[in-house]
Amino acid sequence: MSGEQKMKAKGEQTKGKIKEAAGRLTGDERLEEEGRAEQAKGDARQAKEKTKDAFKH
Template identity: 70%
Template sequence: MAGDQKAKAKMEQAKGKAKAAAGRAVGNERMAAEGQAEKSKGDARQAKEKTKDVFKH
């Protein structure tokens, strides 16, 4: 289960980063903001998983 969440976090980070870059490239501020929000969501999920791992061991 934790592996799935870690993979999901990485996917969200990559997708968000790409979406933000695409938004900036075409001058679409909304798309850039959505991409940044998605990346932040992935960062938060990754931090949660790392915290769980610390307390697991």
Template identity: 70%
Template sequence: MAGDQKAKGKKEQVKGKAKEAVGRAVGNERMEAEGRMEQSKGDARQAKEKAKDTFKH
């Protein structure tokens, strides 16, 4: 389960970076903002899973 969540967080980060880059390239501020938001969600998910791992061990 934790591995799934870590992978999901990483996927959100990568997808967000790509969306932000495309938004910047085409001049779409909304897409850029959505990309940053997805990256933030991925970062938060990764941090939560790392904290869980820390308390497990």
């Protein structure tokens, strides 16, 4: 996994977790859902990069 893409994926996952937690604390369902979506985006990016790495070897 390239370093830049790995950092982007982790950043999206972390940012999503923070948004989800903030939404849960404040009762803001929209923010909570945005957080889950952002985490999913980070997960997808990470899975894509892992797949690329698997085919390189």
